[in-house]
Every structure is written in structure tokens, then in C-alpha cells.
Amino acid sequence: MSQALLVVMLLSLSVAFSSTSAAILELTESNFKRTLATPRLSFVSFHVDWCPHSQSLKPIIDRAAKELETEYPDPSLLTFARVDGDAEPELAKRHGVMKYPTMKIFRYGASVRLEYRGQRSVDAIKEFVRAQLSDSLTRLAAPVSDSQVPVEPRQKAMIGRFRSNDSAGLDTFLRVAELLRDEECVFLAIVGEKDEPESVVYQRGTDMATQISLDYIEEIALKRLAFQKCMPIVRELTFENAEAITEEGLPLFVLFYRDDGSTVVDKYKSAVENELKKIYRQDQFFVRSWRLVRSSNSSNGKIVGRPATDCHRQLPAHLCVSARC
Numbered sequence: 001m002s003q004a005l006l007v008v009m010l011l012s013l014s015v016a017f018s019s020t021s022a023a024i025l026e027l028t029e030s031n032f033k034r035t036l037a038t039p040r041l042s043f044v045s046f047h048v049d050w051c052p053h054s055q056s057l058k059p060i061i062d063r064a065a066k067e068l069e070t071e072y073p074d075p076s077l078l079t080f081a082r083v084d085g086d087a088e089p090e091l092a093k094r095h096g097v098m099k100y101p102t103m104k105i106f107r108y109g110a111s112v113r114l115e116y117r118g119q120r121s122v123d124a125i126k127e128f129v130r131a132q133l134s135d136s137l138t139r140l141a142a143p144v145s146d147s148q149v150p151v152e153p154r155q156k157a158m159i160g161r162f163r164s165n166d167s168a169g170l171d172t173f174l175r176v177a178e179l180l181r182d183e184e185c186v187f188l189a190i191v192g193e194k195d196e197p198e199s200v201v202y203q204r205g206t207d208m209a210t211q212i213s214l215d216y217i218e219e220i221a222l223k224r225l226a227f228q229k230c231m232p233i234v235r236e237l238t239f240e241n242a243e244a245i246t247e248e249g250l251p252l253f254v255l256f257y258r259d260d261g262s263t264v265v266d267k268y269k270s271a272v273e274n275e276l277k278k279i280y281r282q283d284q285f286f287v288r289s290w291r292l293v294r295s296s297n298s299s300n301g302k303i304v305g306r307p308a309t310d311c312h313r314q315l316p317a318h319l320c321v322s323a324r325c
């Protein structure tokens with residue numbers, strides 16, 4: 001083989017390599033778990049070649065991924081990946097993907113409720129990812145006494161006390177805070193404790209009677225407490241989340257109420273919780289079929305059961321731009 005030919009071959013090989021080694025990883029059944037396990041945030045797009053909406057999204061995600069890779073070069077922080085739904089039907093099904101494209105978020109390998117349903121543009125995706133990578137917990141320097149912990153009235157808080165920023169307990173706390181960053185609790189880490197053992201407590205507002213402490217900081221126990229306290233069983237239905245909620249295809253049980261400070265919402269929540277306790281075991285993490293709607297208008301306190309509805313009939317057009325196959 002002539003040397004010139006060899007050089008040409010090597011050159012074309014390196015060109016081919018650099019175009020496939022873009023920021024996006026192709027996931028299959030065999031590398032899915034391993035690839036997503038480490039990164040704090042994985043943005044995974046489920047796509048199929050035959051869907052034009054899926055095709056037009058591809059170069060947009062490629063560019064967003066490439067540009068974000070220079071911004072966040074640490075692969076343990078951010079990973080972009082895609083799954084071909086035709087090649088990996090089981091994988092898509094297991095993650096509840098019924099339409100293409102679907103963009104899912106994983107944190108440390110765990111699928112979270114949030115999906116990307118925003119505008120399909122490089123800038124919008126970049127902005128979304130940046131927001132998702134912002135701090136999920138607030139660090140305070142010790143000493144902070146119990147009464148000084150900045151929790152708003154009625155706010156749900158997970159409060160951890162740690163010796164240093166390098167503490168393993170803080171690392172666990174941070175991972176759980178990440179998993180629950182879209183839910184109802186604030187996570188506060190008080191760092192630099194000298195004497196006390198490290199601890200985590202749950203607290204509602206400033207009411208010390210609501211405190212639940214963990215005996216020791218361990219991931220399963222911490223997750224159990226945090227999921228139980230921070231994942232709302234009854235969720236507020238808004239224009240932003242209506243598409244995601246109705247798409248789950250579950251029957252909805254909806255309270256329309258007026259935001260006038262009445263106790264109807266608390267009553268509704270406790271009625272729902274009591275009913276669900278009969279059906280589900282206490283430690284079940286996800287209960288997804290009960291919803292709450294805030295309505296500025298008349299039907300205050302009226303409970304309406306209705307099946308999942310078509311987003312396109314229920315919502316203003318700009319919220320239903322996410323055309324899919």
C-alpha cells in the first residue's frame with residue numbers, strides 16, 4: 001500500500017470518527033444503565049427515523065449538546081444521549097415513551113418526572129439544561145441554630161448538618177436533593193459542624209413539632225423520608241404541566257377551587273391521602289394519578305372526575321407546539 005493512500009485512509013478515518021464522536025451517545029439496552037449512572041444530569045432523547053418531527057429535532061439537539069459540552073466539559077455533570085425507539089423498543093416502552101420525539105431527564109441514572117417539552121431550539125434547550133444544573137441545595141456555614149434555619153412558614157424543608165463539604169453524608173444529601181429538585185421541599189445543608197454528629201431532619205415551616213430526624217444518614221433511609229415528604233400526592237395542574245399530566249393517560253380526579261385562602265384544598269389533600277393509604281403501602285414512592293387544579297373562577301370546591309383529555313383541545317396553541325409522532 002502506498003504511503004499516500006495510507007495517509008488518505010487515516011485522514012478519512014479520523015474525519016469519520018470525529019463526526020460520530022459528537023457530544024451525543026447512542027444508548028442501547030446494554031449500555032443504558034452504565035452510561036446514565038454517573039452524570040448528575042442526562043438529557044436523553046428518544047427518537048425514530050421515520051418521524052419528521054424527530055428528524056428535525058436531531059440537528060438541534062446535536063448543536064445544543066456540542067455547545068453545552070464546551071460549557072460543561074465534565075462528563076460526570078452532564079451527558080446527552082439518544083435512544084432509537086425502533087432499534088430499542090423495550091427500552092422505550094420501559095420508560096413510558098409512546099410518542100416521538102420524547103426528551104427525558106435522568107439524574108444519577110434515575111428517571112424523574114420532568115421531561116423537556118419546551119421550544120425545540122438550541123437556545124431553549126441550553127437554557128433549560130443550565131437551569132437544571134443550578135444548585136439544588138442551599139449551603140449555610142455553621143453554626144446555625146435550629147431557630148435560625150431559614151425556613152418559610154409552611155415550607156417543607158430537609159435540613160442537613162455536616163462536618164465539611166467533603167462529607168459522604170453531604171454527598172448523599174446532594175444526590176437526593178437532585179432527584180427531588182422539581183418537587184416541594186427546599187434542601188438546606190449546614191456545613192462546618194464541629195461537635196454534633198451529622199444529621200438530617202425534615203421540618204414543615206418553623207414548627208419543630210413536625211420534625212422527623214434520621215438516626216443516621218444512609219441513602220435508602222434518606223430517600224424514603226424525602227420522597228414521602230417532598231413528593232406531593234396531589235399536584236397543582238397548570239398550563240405548563242397539563243400536557244405531561246394528561247399524557248400519562250390515567251383518569252384524573254380534579255378539584256377546581258378559588259384561591260381565596262379557604263381550607264378546601266387542605267381538606268381535599270387529606271381526603272385523597274387517606275383514601276390512598278388504604279390502597280397503597282406507605283412506602284410506595286410514586287403515586288401519580290391525583291391532581292389538583294387552581295381555578296380563578298366559580299366552581300370553587302367542586303370535585304370533578306374526568307378521563308385524560310387531548311391537550312390540543314384543552315390548551316392554548318402555543319403550549320401544544322411539541323408536534324410528535
Ligand SMILES: *[C@@H]1O[C@H](CO)[C@@H](O)[C@H](O)[C@H]1NC(C)=O
Nearest residue numbers: 139141142163164165191192
Ligand atoms: C463549602 O463550600 C462552599 C461553596 O460551595 C463554601 O462557600 C464554604 O465555605 C465551604 N465550607 C467549608 C466549611 O469548607
Ligand SMILES: *[C@@H]1O[C@H](CO)[C@@H](O)[C@H](O)[C@H]1NC(C)=O
Nearest residue numbers: 258294295296297298299300
Ligand atoms: C368566570 O366565569 C363566568 C361565567 O361562567 C365568566 O363570565 C367570567 O368571565 C369568568 N371569569 C374569569 C376570571 O375567568
